[in-house]
Amino acid sequence: MHGRTNLTAMRLMDACEHLLCEAEALEDLTARRIAIEAHATPSAISYHFGSQEELVAAVAERVYRRLNAERLSLLRKAADRRAPDPPDLDEVIAALVGPSIRWSLDPTSSYPVLSHFTSMAKTHRERAPHYRRIIDNVEHHRAFVPHLKRIAPWLDDVDIGWRLNCALGIRSQVTRSRSRTEVLTNYSIDLDDPEIVIARMVEVIAPMFRR
Amino acid sequence: MHGRTNLTAMRLMDACEHLLCEAEALEDLTARRIAIEAHATPSAISYHFGSQEELVAAVAERVYRRLNAERLSLLRKAADRRAPDPPDLDEVIAALVGPSIRWSLDPTSSYPVLSHFTSMAKTHRERAPHYRRIIDNVEHHRAFVPHLKRIAPWLDDVDIGWRLNCALGIRSQVTRSRSRTEVLTNYSIDLDDPEIVIARMVEVIAPMFRR
DNA sequence: ACGAATTTCGAATGCCGTTCGAAACCGGTT
DNA sequence: AACCGGTTTCGAACGGCATTCGAAATTCGT
Numbered sequence: 001m002h003g004r005t006n007l008t009a010m011r012l013m014d015a016c017e018h019l020l021c022e023a024e025a026l027e028d029l030t031a032r033r034i035a036i037e038a039h040a041t042p043s044a045i046s047y048h049f050g051s052q053e054e055l056v057a058a059v060a061e062r063v064y065r066r067l068n069a070e071r072l073s074l075l076r077k078a079a080d081r082r083a084p085d086p087p088d089l090d091e092v093i094a095a096l097v098g099p100s101i102r103w104s105l106d107p108t109s110s111y112p113v114l115s116h117f118t119s120m121a122k123t124h125r126e127r128a129p130h131y132r133r134i135i136d137n138v139e140h141h142r143a144f145v146p147h148l149k150r151i152a153p154w155l156d157d158v159d160i161g162w163r164l165n166c167a168l169g170i171r172s173q174v175t176r177s178r179s180r181t182e183v184l185t186n187y188s189i190d191l192d193d194p195e196i197v198i199a200r201m202v203e204v205i206a207p208m209f210r211r
Numbered sequence: 212m213h214g215r216t217n218l219t220a221m222r223l224m225d226a227c228e229h230l231l232c233e234a235e236a237l238e239d240l241t242a243r244r245i246a247i248e249a250h251a252t253p254s255a256i257s258y259h260f261g262s263q264e265e266l267v268a269a270v271a272e273r274v275y276r277r278l279n280a281e282r283l284s285l286l287r288k289a290a291d292r293r294a295p296d297p298p299d300l301d302e303v304i305a306a307l308v309g310p311s312i313r314w315s316l317d318p319t320s321s322y323p324v325l326s327h328f329t330s331m332a333k334t335h336r337e338r339a340p341h342y343r344r345i346i347d348n349v350e351h352h353r354a355f356v357p358h359l360k361r362i363a364p365w366l367d368d369v370d371i372g373w374r375l376n377c378a379l380g381i382r383s384q385v386t387r388s389r390s391r392t393e394v395l396t397n398y399s400i401d402l403d404d405p406e407i408v409i410a411r412m413v414e415v416i417a418p419m420f421r422r
Numbered sequence: 423a424c425g426a427a428t429t430t431c432g433a434a435t436g437c438c439g440t441t442c443g444a445a446a447c448c449g450g451t452t
Numbered sequence: 453a454a455c456c457g458g459t460t461t462c463g464a465a466c467g468g469c470a471t472t473c474g475a476a477a478t479t480c481g482t
Contacts, residue, residue, distance in 0.1 A: 006460080025336045031439055041462055046440055048460095053439095119333035122326070122387075123237045138394050161395040166415050168391075169384025170377045176333075180379075183349050184372040204377050207418035217429080242470055252431055257471055259429095264470095 002048060004058065009048040011038040017059045020113045026120055029056075053120070057130045060117035063110045068140040070099040079147055086150035089209055093202045096144055096164070097171045101201070102194045104175040115176055141168070152209045163208045170201060213259060215269065220259040222249040228270045231324045237331055240267075264331070268341045271328035274321045279351040281310040290358055297361035300420055304413045307355055307375070308382045312412070313405045315386040326387055352379070363420045374419045381412060 003009065015037035016029070023029050031042040031052050038044070049055040074095035078087040103111040121131045141164055148160050155163070174181055174197060182191060190196050214220065226248035227240070234240050242253040242263050249255075260266040285306035289298040314322040332342045352375055359371050366374070385392055385408060393402060401407050 003459090008460085024338075026334045027336075030437085032437095042439075043441080043462070044460085051439080115333070119330050122330035123334050125236045127235075132390070135388075136390055136394055138391060141395060158396050158399045161397060162392075162400065162411060163415060165384060165388075165392050165395045166381045166412075169382070169388075170380040172384060173376060173380025177346075177376075177380075179343070179347055180349060181373075181376050183347055184352060184376045185369050186372060188369045189373065200373060201377075204374060204419050207421070208415050210418070214428090219429085241468085243468090253470070254431070254472080255429085262471075 002050075004048055006048060008038065008040050008044055012040060012045060012048060012055060013059050013062065014038070016055055017063070017110055017113055020056070020059065020116050021110055023112070023116065026116050026123070029116070053124060053128075054130050056117060056120060057134060060113055061134050063113045064134060064137075066110075067099055067103060067114070071095060071140060072143060074098060075143060075147065087147055089148075089151050089206055090202045092144065092147055092151070093167065093205050094198055096141075096167060097201050097205075098194070098198050100171050100175055101197050105192060105194050105197075111175075148209060154211065155209070163205075166208065167201075167205045170205065174201065213261075215259055217259060219249065219251050219255055223251060223256060223259060223266060224270050224273065225249070227266055228274070228321055228324055231267070231270065231327050232321055234323070234327065237327050237334070240327070264335060264339075265341050267328060267331060268345060271324055272345050274324045275345060275348075277321075278310055278314060278325070282306060282351060283354060285309060286354060286358065298358055300359075300362050300417055301413045303355065303358055303362070304378065304416050305409050307352075307378060308412050308416075309405070309409050311382050311386055312408050316403060316405050316408075322386075359420060365422065366420070374416075377419065378412075378416045381416065385412065 004013075012034060015034050019029050019034060019037060029052075031045050034052070034055070035042045035044060045052055045055055049058060075092065078091040078095050081091070082088060100111075103109040104115075118135070121135060124131075126132075126135070144164060145157065145160050148164070149155065149157070152160070174191075178191060181189075189200065215224075223245060226245050230240050230244060230248060240263075242256050245263070245266070246253045246255060256263055256266055260269060286303065289302040289306050292302070293299060311322075314320040315326075329346070332346060335342075337343075337346075355375060356368060356371050359375070360366065360368070363371070385402075389402060392400075400411065
């Protein structure tokens, strides 16, 4: 009953993810198109997920898990490399923002799902539980706190969290407001090269954690 | 013909602005509701603006102008206070992000128009000319470049533009992802006090412009 | 006061997401 | 092999949406 382990439920999620990646704008995603691509009918979406909104949320959650796994893996690697000393600050920052940057520039990644999802959360009521469950989930960001605290022991948890939040804002600006970033930097930075962009971000974020 | 200096065109813009401020989500804004509030019919929107989208864009542009005027006024004030010496860095940053922060916390301001507008630009095709005209307009940001360059002469235009862009990302994060900011800072910062928030932002942005 | 141009209106169009009852399908029991 | 309850699929609705368009109404220069 209403299971999402069902075969067509899976096909609906895959179709939705694929369409979200291809879609230039969120309005290109319609229940009818998803259904056709999944060889099902629009009512299957309501049946298995309750609504199209919740289908997208389920897909976004799946993609988020993949991205966060990559982030945490890089963080662990950075911590292990220097253990038992504190990890390298630049490396930690790169672990935080790197995966998003690389995904957003990789045309084969599912990054568009995430940007479409957050804009959908704003278009519909953001307070809805199936949105908050995903948006307010910051466990994967909290994992960075203890490491950053070892690097900058003079900052307390609030300071660290605030700086983390600022770093995420910078990342969003770069991944989501590309045209603005281009104009402000006079088209002089190669925004297609993830490593250049990450280095630029580290250059700006690292000083937040230094005296 | 299709003029937006018309009386009902004005009433449509006012109604649209008002509804956008009240609206919890963008989906609450419908052509019918706008028309009712403006004592007109939905077709009046198409007639005067071409589409609902373009009506919202026109309203957003109007609000943007008010916000940017405030920003530039603060910047000028900061420059004048120290002339002919370079202005105070903290004051320049406060001029850049302050108005947005204050507006976003002032329930009587039209700030919701701007956040709804940017999320609408993402929902519909972002490349459409009436979006780019507004989003890519960064003249009011460019005005900050020469002042920042005097403060940090070792940075070139690209560095300054990049840091400006990062500062704007931080601002967006704080104004638009409030619940995330709250969680990451353990609810320990009073996000309702604009001056506290601005001080926190200066604390993080200023180091970008120091050696 | 007339006529052309501008503005308003209301019905119709074609989308959209979702609902709902009937049909189809499935695995386990007689 | 026939049956059956639970699960899934389907297709025809429904109401709401933005927009179009021709006809009515209004405005304004003459």
